[in-house]
Amino acid sequence: MRRVAERLRRDGQGIGFVPTMGYLHEGHLALVRAARRENDTVVVSIFVNPSQFGPDEDYRRYPRDFKRDRSLLEAQKADYLFAPSVKTMYPEGFQTGVRVEKLSGPLCGVSRPVHFGGVATVVAKLLNLVAPDRVYLGQKDYQQFKVVERMVRDLDFPVEARRVATVREKDGLAMSSRNVYLSAEERRQAPALYRALCRAVALIRSGERHAGKVRQALVQGARSAPRARVDYAEIVDAGTLEPVVKLKKGRTLLAALAVFFGETRLIDNCLVKVP
Numbered sequence: 609m610r611r612v613a614e615r616l617r618r619d620g621q622g623i624g625f626v627p628t629m630g631y632l633h634e635g636h637l638a639l640v641r642a643a644r645r646e647n648d649t650v651v652v653s654i655f656v657n658p659s660q661f662g663p664d665e666d667y668r669r670y671p672r673d674f675k676r677d678r679s680l681l682e683a684q685k686a687d688y689l690f691a692p693s694v695k696t697m698y699p700e701g702f703q704t705g706v707r708v709e710k711l712s713g714p715l716c717g718v719s720r721p722v723h724f725g726g727v728a729t730v731v732a733k734l735l736n737l738v739a740p741d742r743v744y745l746g747q748k749d750y751q752q753f754k755v756v757e758r759m760v761r762d763l764d765f766p767v768e769a770r771r772v773a774t775v776r777e778k779d780g781l782a783m784s785s786r787n788v789y790l791s792a793e794e795r796r797q798a799p800a801l802y803r804a805l806c807r808a809v810a811l812i813r814s815g816e817r818h819a820g821k822v823r824q825a826l827v828q829g830a831r832s833a834p835r836a837r838v839d840y841a842e843i844v845d846a847g848t849l850e851p852v853v854k855l856k857k858g859r860t861l862l863a864a865l866a867v868f869f870g871e872t873r874l875i876d877n878c879l880v881k882v883p
């Protein structure tokens with residue numbers, strides 16, 4: 609990968625990079641298409657990164673389908689697929705980590721304390737190997753985007769982090785590789801997340817200025833799905849991810865949800881500027 613990247617750079621090719629864990633869907637492909645539009649060469653990585661999973665999480669059973677992924681990427685005219693092994697990325701003796709302090713703490717950081725350290729470390733490694741001009745990340749994982757955006761600034765990676773809008777199923781459910789875990793009944797209930805987020809955004813747009821009330825609506829909306837167990841429902845500042853109390857005019861907020869259906873944990877979010 610490094611040799612390829614060096615040659616591309618020598619040839620003056622602008623490189624767009626899309627890091628993924630595979631089991632690709634239209635959300636991933638939207639990132640690939642954005643990279644395709646804005647760069648000469650598109651590199652996609654598939655690496656199910658063990659260091660971003662907690663001990664009780666789904667690393668082992670995370671869905672994988674390399675052949676299908678490869679043909680989807682060929683259809684999108686991606687140029688390179690980089691799929692390193694765990695041994696390549698974490699050889700014996702590996703012991704370095706990147707931590708983005710404050711942004712990794714709230715929201716998903718509460719129930720997944722090792723997650724963003726694993727993400728930041730693997731993305732740093734991938735950026736060093738691929739040496740892209742732009743890296744493409746989805747809004748669905750907004751906190752991940754903020755962590756990577758901060759890391760590239762703080763560590764002077766010569767790369768621009770680009771955020772791509774969340775791609776949804778027709779009924780509003782955010783596309784995710786983990787949606788395959790859902791039972792038919794859970795799948796029917798899962799659009800409650802997005803409906804709850806839309807309701808929260810509508811409340812803010814129609815003049816509600818107490819974060820507590822908006823948050824309450826978010827929780828209630830998520831609970832309208834009988835099988836849902838809310839992990840968090842928060843209204844935070846979109847820049848710092850810190851909780852907000854008063855919804856001041858002009859501020860951009862993130863309404864964010866994480867909900868368990870059985871063992872399956874789904875996340876979603878919406879951005880809203882207080883009018």
Ligand code: AMP
Pocket residue numbers: 627628629630634635636638639744745746747748749772773774775776782783784785
């Ligand atoms: P993952 O394979 O789940 O690690 O995701 C790889 C990249 O795809 C991340 O930047 C995600 O934010 C992005 N992504 C995943 N699902 C979606 C979606 N529904 N819409 C947009 N981007 C997504």
